[in-house]
Amino acid sequence: TQLLEQSPQFLSIQEGENLTVYCNSSSVFSSLQWYRQEPGEGPVLLVTVVTGGEVKKLKRLTFQFGDARKDSSLHITAAQPGDTGLYLCAGASSGTYKYIFGTGTRLKVLA
Amino acid sequence: EPEVTQTPSHQVTQMGQEVILHCVPISNHLYFYWYRQILGQKVEFLVSFYNNEISEKSEIFDDQFSVERPDGSNFTLKIRSTKLEDSAMYFCASSEQRDQETQYFGPGTRLLVL
Numbered sequence: 001t002q003l004l005e006q007s008p009q010f011l012s013i014q015e016g017e018n019l020t021v022y023c024n025s026s027s028v029f030s031s032l033q034w035y036r037q038e039p040g041e042g043p044v045l046l047v048t049v050v051t052g053g054e055v056k057k058l059k060r061l062t063f064q065f066g067d068a069r070k071d072s073s074l075h076i077t078a079a080q081p082g083d084t085g086l087y088l089c090a091g092a093s094s095g096t097y098k099y100i101f102g103t104g105t106r107l108k109v110l111a
Numbered sequence: 112e113p114e115v116t117q118t119p120s121h122q123v124t125q126m127g128q129e130v131i132l133h134c135v136p137i138s139n140h141l142y143f144y145w146y147r148q149i150l151g152q153k154v155e156f157l158v159s160f161y162n163n164e165i166s167e168k169s170e171i172f173d174d175q176f177s178v179e180r181p182d183g184s185n186f187t188l189k190i191r192s193t194k195l196e197d198s199a200m201y202f203c204a205s206s207e208q209r210d211q212e213t214q215y216f217g218p219g220t221r222l223l224v225l
Binding site: 090 | 144153156169213221
C-alpha cells in the first residue's frame with residue numbers, strides 16, 4: 001500500500017516567518033501535486049512536479065521533487081495570513097489512474 | 112477559466128436511501144475521478160473512469176457504488192443504499208490525460224446520511 005506522510009501535521013507561525021512542509025513516501029511516484037484546501041471546499045491545485053530533482057516556484061512558494069521521486073517539499077518564504085490553510089500532497093504512480101493523498105499539513109499564519 | 116462543477120453542494124439523506132451525485136468535468140477532459148474525504152480525514156480515491164468504463168477502483172468502491180457518464184457532459188456517482196459511514200465530502204476530478212496529467216477538482220458535495 002502506498003502511503004504519503006506529511007510533516008508537520010500542524011504548524012502555527014508568525015507573519016513573515018519562513019516554513020517548510022515535507023511529503024515523504026517509500027514509493028516512487030511518476031508525478032506529485034501540491035494542493036491547498038480551505039474548509040468545506042475542494043483541493044485547489046498549486047503545482048505539479050514530474051521530474052526527479054525538479055524545483056518550481058510560485059511567487060513565495062518553492063516546490064521540490066526529490067531526486068528519487070519519493071519525496072517532496074514545499075517552502076514558503078515570508079508567510080502571510082492568506083497562506084493559512086490545509087496543504088496536501090498527492091502522488092500518482094506510473095500505470096495507475098489515481099492520486100494517493102498525503103495526511104495534510106494544517107498551517108496557520110498569525111498576523 | 113474552465114472548472115469542474117458539482118451538484119448538489121449539500122445532500123442530506125436517510126440511511127438506506129439511494130443518492131446520485133452529479134459532476135460536470137472540464138469539457139475537453141477524458142479521464143474522470145471520484146474521491147471522498149470523511150470529516151477530519153485525508154482525501155481517498157474511489158474510482159477512475161475512461162472511455163465509458165471504470166479504469167481503476169479502490170477497495171472502498173464496493174457494489175453499493177456505481178458511476179456513469181449518461182451523456183457527453185455529466186459524470187455521476189450513485190450510492191445505492193447509503194450507510195452512516197458514507198457521510199463525507201465527495202469530490203469529482205477530471206484530467207485531460209492519465210498519469211502525469213494534472214487533475215482538477217470540483218468544489219465537492221457534502222453528503223450527510225442520517
